[in-house]
Amino acid sequence: NYIVSLGNVCRWLAGKAEALGVEIYPGFAAAGLLYNEEGAVNGVVTGDMGVEKDGSHGPGFAPGMALMGKYVLIGEGARGSLAKQLIAKYKLSDGREPGKYGIGLKELWQVKPENHRPGLVQHSFGWPLDMKTGGGSFLYHLEDNQVAVGFVLH
Ligand SMILES: Cc1cc2nc3c(=O)[nH]c(=O)nc-3n(C[C@H](O)[C@H](O)[C@H](O)COP(=O)(O)OP(=O)(O)OC[C@H]3O[C@@H](n4cnc5c(N)ncnc54)[C@H](O)[C@@H]3O)c2cc1C
Known part of the structure; x- marks a missing residue:
């Protein structure tokens, strides 16, 4: 299997997108939604930058x-945060299943070369969880004798 870092994939994709003329504004959170006169979303507004602790405008x-x-x-x-506003405004969650959340833990292990098989993926389900609880574990053999070892609990 190909095992990738999502952060690296995003950086790689960003370069491809910019080469096609896409403008990317990293570091700017969309702070508010803009609506047209019909009530449809037609944009976002980014937050003010360089605001001091007391709310005054700093030098930057x-x-x-x-x-x-x-x-x-x-x-x-x-x-x-914006999705939350849209879900409330357009009642997008009415009649839907409630959101489901999980917690995941991951460690990066350096293993002996003889125990390393790049691209090996192993998943486990069940143990040590009970019959009512979803979740499982993963082992992803990355490059440089590293293995991502993790557990996810619904
Ligand atoms: C511990 C863990 C392990 C996982 N492992 C795997 C795996 O092995 N394989 C797999 O396929 N999936 C995995 N997933 C799931 C996968 O990561 C997600 O499904 C996927 O990242 C969701 O993509 P997304 O673009 O919807 O949201 P996200 O990846 O969460 O991206 C949303 C982005 O928007 C930014 N953002 C949020 N609000 C604003 C705002 N107002 N303005 C500007 N930016 C904003 C956030 O900072 C973030 O960068 C894992 C998830 C977790 C938590």
């Missing part, structure tokens, strides 16, 4: 920018 102050789009895709991951 820069006001937030409005970024408008024909299409606006919200991809904040789980528990997004």
Whole structure:
């Protein structure tokens, strides 16, 4: 199998996207939603930068920018703050199953070369959980004799 770091994949994809002319603004959180007169989302506004602890404008102050789009895709991951507003405004969770969350733990192990098989993936389910609890473990053999060892509990 190919085992990849999501952070490295994102960095690689960012370079590809920028080469195609996509503008990426890392470090700027989308702080608010913008709506057109029909109530449809047509953009986001980024947060003000350089605001002091007391709320005053520091020397590096820069006001937030409005970024408008024909299409606006919200991809904040789980528990997004803007997604939360949209879910409430458009009642997106009405009649749906409640969200499900899990906790995951991971360690990076350096193993002996003779115990390392790059690309090996092993998953386990069940033990040590009981019959009512979902979850399992994983072993991902990365490069350089490293193995990601983890456990996820629903
Ligand atoms: C411990 C763990 C292990 C996992 N292992 C695997 C695995 O081995 N294989 C697999 O396929 N999946 C795995 N997953 C699941 C996978 O990581 C997720 O399903 C996937 O990352 C979700 O992608 P996403 O783009 O929806 O959200 P995310 O990856 O969460 O990306 C959302 C991004 O938006 C940013 N963001 C949030 N709010 C704002 C805002 N207002 N303005 C600007 N940016 C914002 C966040 O900082 C984040 O970078 C794992 C998840 C966890 C927690």
